[in-house]
Amino acid sequence: MKGRIGIICLFAILLGSCREHVPNPNTELTLSYYDDLRQREDHITSFKVKEALDSMIRNDNDSMLVDRRVKGYYLRHQPFVWINRKGVDSRADTLLAHLQEVDSIGFSEAKFRIPLIRRDLRRMRSLDFDKRNTASKVAARLEYNLTKAYLRYVCGQRFGFVNPTDVFNRLDLKKTDSQAKIYRTLFDLKMDHPDRKFFQQALCAVQPDSLPAFLNSVSPSDPYYLRLRRIYLDKTMRQRYGAKRLMINMERCRWRLSDYPHKHRRFVLVNIPAYHLWAVDGEKSLTMRVASGSLETKTPLLSSYVYCMDVNPQWIIPKSIVKKSIAHRLSTGYFRSKHYFIRERATGRDIPVSQCNRAMLESGDYLVIQEGGEGNALGRIIFRFNNDFSIYLHDTSSRGVFRQEDRGVSHGCVRVEHPYELAMFLLGDGQNKMAEKIAYSMQADVSPLGKKAEELTDEQRAVADTLKRNMLVGRVKVEPKVPIFITYFTLWPSAGGILQRYDDVYGYDQVMAVWLANYWKETTL
Incomplete structure (x- = not known):
């Protein structure tokens, strides 16, 4: 009993001595005491990450489509794509492995922020943070730069890094007024373009089980x-053909067109820089020189x-040519020498040259038409295909053009x-x-056709009597229809498969560069 009393007394003495000699240091604490704890460099908060993201967006001057999409995503405070409560996982490594390819296609790693991503991944994984590089700032940089690099890469590989529809169709001014500028359509190849759905699909694919497959799917x-x-x-080959030229023509191959020559056994292809046409039917091919639109009328x-x-077609002369080269020469003699005649557009009635004047021709209400046959600007045959530009392949009465190196001479x-x-290729066996x-x-003199007897000259009457009319043909259907591609490559294989360099005749390579x-x-x- 005495022992218990002694212990109680001793405990009471110790408690008394603690209160007297060791005062409680926490009695005067306020909330400001915890500020340093909340601002520790290795502490990540969603608020701090979003704050850092907003700062990056404000300082990002990039303005291409992908850049605008990335900024818009984070300005709408959408969910993080790459970072989570565990930091950054293996998806970042998967992306970096694919981004290694940019060097092999001539692109800069810095343009895809690869060095910055590598640096911040090392910081994050080694917990190497300081006041300038807090965990929240590093996480924000990784989130922003990974998304930007990813979308730049997948969008560029899937659709091309240059949008030819926008770029080429804003080159040549057709006309302008006080309200608008109207440009010529130079690129009318149907192709895919990135839209909101694609960007949503790309971001949804950033999952461990789907990211590798999606990255592979966008590769050309x-x-x-x-x-x-x-x-x-x-x-060695890169130096031979030129790095820029190779990369520009590789870019053309990234454009996902609605149709390609290699999808067909039989097709016709015109490559404008080569001034050549290839007609291919399986292993057989036909090649020939062509003349195409000039620099002003591409x-x-x-x-x-x-x-x-159409054999022996008439040529309805474009209004621009009538105004520039024909209207001021209006005379019966000149029109007869060129085999021109005038037709009223509204009624389809032929009008004597003597009843027309220059103003009538320039109004557009009257057509100037060249008769079919020998001397017609379209030659003896024309090959028609649907398009919005009245463009077609045709023969020519000016055969000397094919001896020229520069064959950019037509109106389109x-x-x-x-x-x-x-024609034989298209006709088939x-x-x-x-x-x-x-x-x-194509050889016959068809000048008497379509004329009244009293309109014929003595020579035409003689010809009319000898014409084998049962052998004359006008329109010939091409069945089945044959695909035609009018393209622009400054590197293209010859008929023997050897890669050839061609001049950038329209300057498109410079624009793409x-x-x-x-x-x-x-x-x-």
Whole structure:
């Protein structure tokens, strides 16, 4: 009993001594005491990350489509894509592994923020934070830069880094007034463009089980792209063909068009810089020189289907040519020498030249038409395909153009060197009788056709009596229709498959280089 009393007394003495000699240091604490704890460098909060993201957006001057999409996503305070409560996981490594490819296609790693991403990944994973590089700031930089690099890469590989519809269709001014500028359509190839749905799909794909497959799916698979890339990776070949030229033509292969020549066994392809046409039927091919639109009246890039051939076509002369070259020469003698006649547009009635004046021709209410046959500007045959520009392939009465190196001479149509051979290609096998009719019609003097007896000259009367009218043919259907592609490549294989360099006749390579400079290495510039 005495022992218990002694222990109680001792405990009471100790408690008394604690109260007397060790005062409680926490009795005067306020909320400000915890500020340092909330601002520790290795502490991540959603608020601080979003605050850092807002600062990055304000200081980001990039203004391309992808950049605007990235900014818009985070300004709407959408969920984080790459970071979570555990930091950054293996998805960032998956993306970096694919981004290694940008160097192999001539692009700068810095343009895809790869060095910044690597640096901040090391900081995050080694917990290397300080007051300037807090965990929240590092997390924000990783979130923003990973998203920006990812969308730049997948959008560029899937649709191209240059949008040709926007770029080329704002080059040549057609006309302007006080309200608007109207440009010529130079690029009319149907292709895919990135839209909101694609960006949503891309962001939703940033999951461990779907990211690798999505990154693989956007890589270009065009056979010609793969060939050019292999050449680019060979230093000797890259120097031979030129790094810029290779990269520009690789970019053309990234555009996901609605149709491609390699999807067809039989097709016609015109490459404007080469001034050449290729007609391909499996292993067989036909090639010939062509003349295309001049620098002022460029031939539009397009694809369509050749559906018919017209033998000895009339030429309805464009209004621009009438105003520039014909109206001021209005006379019966001049029109007779050129085989021109005038037709009222509204009624379809032919009008004597003596009853017309210059103002009538320039009004557009009257058509100037050149008769079909020998001397017609369209030659003896025309190959028609649907398009919005009244563009077609045709023969020509000016055969000397094919001896020129620079064959950019037309108002937009494509003149072909060997029209009969092209007609036979389009006609196909087993059409011997029609082939004979086309050959006869292209050689015959058809000047008497369509004229009244009293309008014929003595020479035309003599010709009319000898014409084999049962051998004459006008329109010939092409069945099945044959795909045609009017393209623009300054590197393109010859008939023997050897890659050839061609001049940038319309300056399109220069235009593309300006846009691609946003991604190129400094050594490429």
